[in-house]
Amino acid sequence: MEGKPAYDASSYDEPTFTMSGDLGAKKSEPMTTSDVEKQTAPVKDQLQRKLRSRHLQFVAIGGTVGTGVFIASGTSIATAGPVGALLAYVFIGSLVYSVMLSLCEMSTFLPISGAFTRYAARFVDPSLAFSMGYIYFISWSVTYALELTAAGIIIQWWNSTLSIGIFITIFWVPITLVNYLPVDLFGEFEFWFASIKVVALVGFMIFGICINAGAGDQGYIGFKYWENPGAFAPYLTDGPKAKFVGFWAVLIQAGFAFQGTELCAIGAGESANPRKTMPKAIRKTFWSIFLLFVFTIFFIGILVPYDNPKMITGETNASSSPLVIAAELAGVQVLPHILNAVLLTVVLSAASSNVYSGSRILVGLAEERCAPRWITKTSKRGVPYIAVSITAAFGLLAYMNLSSNGGEVFNWLLNIVGVAGFIAWSCTCVCHLRFRDALDAQNISCDTLPFRSWGGRYLAWYGLIFCTIITFTQGFTAFVPWVTEDFFIAYVSLILFAVLYIGHKLITRSKFVTSSEADLVTGRFYEEVTEVWEDSPRSWWMRALRFLF
Known part of the structure; x- marks a missing residue:
């Protein structure tokens, strides 16, 4: 991800803004340590800027790298074949890249809570912010219930007689309590918890290299599975077009896997030094997730044939994980138990990230008057406890899986989750285009931006066009027959999005924001706060993690 500050922010000679967005006195001399402490002092009912780059990065990794890559990647390969699935993940990764650059440009200029939902209200239309925000909030809140359910299923792999409800309760309590911690402590928890899944995937890649070279029972493998049964799997039809249909069908699955990469921008309003922190966090987050996904799909594709029946069982535990299937084919028997334990940490890490993300989106909605103002109340340590409580309450929907009828309703709710990511990405690109229009209309040069997207409008248009096409075509299997x-x-999520938008527009009579009137002032953050702890890692393991990420 390219881009760099166009000037030294410490010498920026313009009116400064406090974290609440109020216009301050003109800066006449460099800020001292006491000045920084005053600027970053806790304020009632306001989030505190304590998240560092690595915290933001691993909150996003925690919410993104989950069952989608550890389990559902097997379904992707079975649908499109190893090369078809690999191309689908690379293509979706390029769309996410365009979205992340757009987010980085806006979030470094306006590092506010709620991220892209509030940008929609400022640059496009309050109704778009309302519908986009609630779709995204529902998405992550319902995903919390999904992860709690998955945790119960993972435990059942060891003992199927135990009820899922037991583990929903056991995990709901601590995961919810973790989100009441001050944001810097929560960030530290998520950093270490999410590191487990990263280490597991890197370990699988090393394992894959050894097995492919001949260390397993199969001997040297090479790319023989790309020849038989093949590099592409036919899907729904016959002939060459069957390969393209399989590729297109996997795009939505790859989109589900990548959903959450944008979460590092959710913490913009709580980052310690957004001008320095946000570009680094967004750049490292994207490349970490992209490389983890692409290399994992690649190694699964060369170790397991796409027609292996275990790849499409649909279970949410180690029995259907392509990583375990690869180990079983190589003759390694102990790995399923180890991987099932890793899967448990994977879903719990994702669950804690879900609560964090949903609560911050809800705070952003409240600050844009799309939700009651009292939701923005925070504790003395800056924790939005009301928003956290509301988001965590959605996790109790997991109990619906204990009854057959409730399970059907729960599955419908989960379908809102899938397309919500593509809707959010499309709207983010729209916000970026309107942000650029506002800069032009108000005579603000792009050269003064703390971070500038190298692709500019063209990359935003690329992301918008293809995310929109995928959103409308992802349900094509419903048409044949x-x-x-x-x-x-x-299309339930798309229908809900339209209902929310039209309903808000009819009730509030909101108007589209003109570029010349867009708010480019409130929330700007000029101060440079030195990140001593990050710039001076205390031990070899911290230096190693910084090298990797």
Whole structure:
């Protein structure tokens, strides 16, 4: 991810702004340590800037790297074949890259809580912010319930007689309590918890190299599975077009896996030094997730044939994980138990990140008057405890899986999650385009931006066009043949988004924001706060982690 500050912020000679966005006195001399302490002092009902780059990065990794890559990647390869799935993940990664550059440009200029939902209200339309914000909030809140359910299923792999409800309760309590910690302590927790899944995937890649070279029972493998059964899997039809259909069907699955990469921008309002922290966090987050996903898909594709029946069982435990299948084919028997334990940490890390993300989106909605103002109340340590409580309460929806009828309702709710990511990415690109229009209309040069997207408008248009196309075409299987229920399952989130937008527009009569009137002032943050702890790692393991990420 390219881009660098166009000037030294410490010498920026313009009116300064406090963290609440109030216009301050003109800066006449460099800020001292006491000045920084005054600027960053806790304020009632306000989030505190304590998250560092590594915290933001691993909050996003925690919410993104989950069952999508550890388990659902097997379904992707079974649908499109090893090369088809690999191309799909690379293509979706390029779309996410465009979205992340757009987010980085806006979040370094305006590092505010709620991120892209509030940018929609400032640059596009309050109704878009309302519908986009609530779709995204519901998405992560319901995902919290999904992760709690997955944790119970993972435990059942060891003892199937135990009820999932037991573990939903056991895990809901501590994960919720963790989110009541001050944000710097929560960031530290997520950093170490999410590191487990990163180490596990890196370890699998090393394992894959050894097995492919001949260390397993199969001997030297090379790329023989790309020849038989093949590099591409036929899907729904026959001939060359079957390969493209398989590739397109996997795009939505790859999108689900990448959803959450943008979470590092959610913490912009709580980052210690957004001008320095945000570009570093967004750049490292994208490349970490992209490389983890692409290399994992690559190694699975050369170790396991796409027609292996275990790849499409649909279970949420180690039995259907392509990583375990690869180990079983190589003759390694102990790995399933180890990987199932890793899967448990994977879903719990994702669950804590879900609560954090959902609560901050809700705070952003409240600050834009799309939710009651009292939701923004925080503790003395800057924790939005009301927003956290509301988001955590959605986790109790997991109990619906204990009854058959409730399970059907829960599955419908989960379908809102899938397409919500593509809707959010599309809207983010729209916000970036309107942000650039506002800069032009108010005679603010792009050269003065703390971070500038190298692709500018063209990259934003690229992300917008393809995210929109995928959003509208992801349910194409409902048309061949036509199945009414499948159609509504595929497009329920898009329908809900339209209902929220039109409903808000009719009730509030909100108007589109003109570029010349867009708010480019409130929330700007000029101060440079030195990150001593990060710049001076205390031990070899911290230096190693910084080298990797």
